[in-house]
Amino acid sequence: MQLPTPNTRMNDGVSEAPPPKTINPIPHLKYIFSLRCKIDPAMNVGEGPYGFRAHVPITGGTFSGRFGMNGKVLNGGADDMIVVDEIRTRIDTRYMLETDDGALIYIRHVQTSHIIPQKPNILTNILVQEEEEQERQRW
Template sequence: MSRGLGAVALISALALPAHAADADLSKPSLEFAFEEVVTLSPAMPAGKTPYGERLIIPITGGTFEGPGIKGTIIPGGWDWQLRRSDGCTDIKADYMIRTDDGVIINVVNKGTLCGPDKDGKPRPGRTHPVFEAPLGKYEWLGQSAFLGTLEPVMADGKVSAVRIRFYRAM
């Protein structure tokens, strides 16, 4: 290592707070960002493909709210689902949300949902959303990594919506 690089490494190590030397700085924690309730139309079967059975679920609206952010789900998005032969379903939802101050943000939320485990316990749905927000107040959405939890909302014995909670990796 050259003297210049060695000096930079030493200065960087000395600049860390004492507790940081002991902490695992690469281990993220999660912070609640917001919750959505996304309303859905019934699934439209698109048929079997070489990869599984394709379903298309229209997104019809909904609401969202969290610390510093609130608004509605814009109708017209879609949830593209692929039921796999192993009983799990790959999901990819692509839709827009509008904040209460008029900012439109694109949400692409992907994940894999599997049925109950071998003991019949439900498995939680997990997703990894990506947000495309305009520069300004909400640009933090596009500058962060998120984890989503997903659970169905039932009405008359059918899924009428999904509740999604988004957590920001810190």
């Protein structure tokens, strides 16, 4: 795949923003679960007004983790990626989990990455949202 250049497409409204001047501290993270997804081949939508778009269907899988939280990944999720230009990528992933006892958990993972030229750094903003039907599944 040849990546587009900023001059070959419409401005997506954010390409003029300079990279951040400071890097936030590494957040304190807690392990919750491990996820193994089954996926179908990527469907390349192609170049659009916001960049090169690809869609990867999530067709199943399993998860296991803390608090005895185990189950399956349900069919119907997707991982959508937009390569904005040579230094920026956006990922939006949505899928459903079903625990062994039948609780449903909706997960959305949004990530924006910005590579800093001439430096070994990648700035990444990540937003993870989860919704569940049972109070005991809250993390």
